[in-house]
Amino acid sequence: MKLITNTIRFACTIFAISLVAQAGAQDLQADNMLLFQRANGGWFKQFHGKAFKYDVEFTDAQKAEIAAEVQQGEATIDNEATTKEIKYLVKAYKKTNNQKYLEAAENGIRYLLKAQYKNGGFPQYYPDKSFYRAEITYNDNAMINAMKVLQDVAWKQNGLEVVNAELVAPAADAVTRGIDCILKTQIKVNGKLTAWCQQYDQSTLKPAKARAYELPSISGSETVGIVQFLMVQPNPSPAIKTAIKAAVEWLDAVKIVGYKVVEVPAPGTPKGMNRELSPDNTSTIWARYYDIDTNKPFFCNRDGIKIYSYQELDYERRNGYAWYGNWAQNLLTKDYPNWLQKNGG
8 A cells, every 4th residue: 555655646746747847947047038038029138238148046136127128128139149049948948848938939030030121131230220220230140140040940950940830931031031132232343243241231232331440341250151151051043152152252362371360468458468460371361351442451440440550450449359360261171162062163
């Protein structure tokens, strides 16, 4: 009898655990993401004006402050905001079976769909259209990150196969329009396709200025993310192939061989170090900004005046922004050759 009773108790315990699992186990980061989600489905990138982490216990007072900020409605795809939450929440749902996580992720996807312009571009912020926030933004891979999430929805991959099936067709359409926007915004100089600017006017699709030091240009950084996205497209159209080949040709033409950026001690400076351009015959780098007409690398302080010497940058801008990088190294040496082999050269 005792054995039967214990067996029943054990069975009841297992059943109770199962019910909890069905109701949705908890995930601290996912729960915090629910706190920060805006009514429009998106997320912002800051709390109290600063970057923050989700893996902390917020006090009741902080939760009240979060709720107040959420009411302001600011949402963005900058700095992976919204896209990183969608991806994490789907993973949390698959681990915990908490339906709230999945619903939040789906609302995030709907936010991306609402934010996209009819021409296929994505603004950095939505619905805020003040200043440069309405511009189509490739800067820091903002639009490409959004496109990757929607592509995963459309292709039912990377965990996003669990989202509402009604989102699949709109996501596929969004990706198609996004690629069309990418092709239309590739900069042509003297009749020849080159690469892409960080941001574009949402109406004219012309290269645009964002922050004071982010001038119209051709980018050695953002171009790489765009090309990598185009290269994963199955059965690429002739237009996509042309865009990829032209951009790679441009990246190869503007590479800077024999230099690298180094940090050297600089006692008495705000960061105790200073970035310098140093000779290195093993290094290949690219500038963040190239003049559209001449392909000459340029830089800019917060006064918005274009300069052509790295050393002319103020200390704060030289050490607070990525003006050079080896962004295209793997693309040119590995990714592109592999793509060529698969797509017939």
